[in-house]
Amino acid sequence: MANLKQSLYSQLTRAKERHVVQQLVATLSRKDLVCDCRDRTVLVTALGKCSLWPQALQLVAHPPHLVDVILMGALVTACGRGRAWAQSLECLQWIQDLGLELGLFTLNAAANACVSAHAWAMALHLLDLDNRDDLRPNTVSCNIMLSACDKGGQLQVRHSLLRSMEDAQQAPSLITLNTLIDLCEAAADWALALKLLDAWPI
Known part of the structure; x- marks a missing residue:
């Protein structure tokens, strides 16, 4: 049975087609090979990669007490991949209700x-x-906030985000610069775009 479980989980981590992922998840569940949070995290991650967030939610909800921070993080990510933002927010509330660290x-x-x-x-x-004293935005956080500013047309926010990154000594990524240049283009601020490229070479 241990060899079978290892084989199925190995197939699941490599699977890319939705129907294959669904079949493997169903087989693992049917054979009672989903034993702990680590197993459930693997399943939720695989489902999330295929945007199968409803199945991921159902998997975590039964039984609801068998969860940890890593599993819930995978579930939020799965919902996000499926653009189910409302469900992602519900998961955040679920995490807090369970007394887990956000x-x-x-x-x-x-x-x-x-x-x-x-x-x-x-x-x-x-x-x-x-x-919050326990959490500080990282480069990924800043990239997400810049993308939000770009989509929302909040051009003025970019300066405060830039200052925050500089104060925290956060190195920008290529995504950071691309998004900032998009914001500069929207504001017709080509001078700042050139300044950023000169200050933050990638």
Whole structure:
């Protein structure tokens, strides 16, 4: 039985087609080979990659007590991949109701889901961490906030985000620069775009 479980999980991590992922998840569940949070996280991650977030939600909800922070983070990400931003927010509330730690990875995933669904204001709200001592935005957080500003036309916010990144000594990624240049283009601020490229070579 152990060899069978290992083989099925190995196939699941490599599977890309939706119907294959669904079949493997069904087989693992039917054979009672989903034993702990680690197993469930593998299933939820595979379902999320195929945007099968309803099945991921159902899997985590039964039984609801068998969850941890990593599993819930995978679930938020799965909902985000499917642009189910409302469900991502429900998962955040679920995490808090369970008394689990709400980590930056999970907040980033939920905020990214909001940006993908054009709920840019909610994304900015989620990553407004000024009143929290335990979490600080990282480069991924800043990229998400910049994308939210871009989609929401909030050009003025870019300056405060730039200052925040500089104060935190965060190195920008290529995504950071691309998004900033898009914002500069929208504001017809080509001088700032050139300045950013000169200051932050990638």
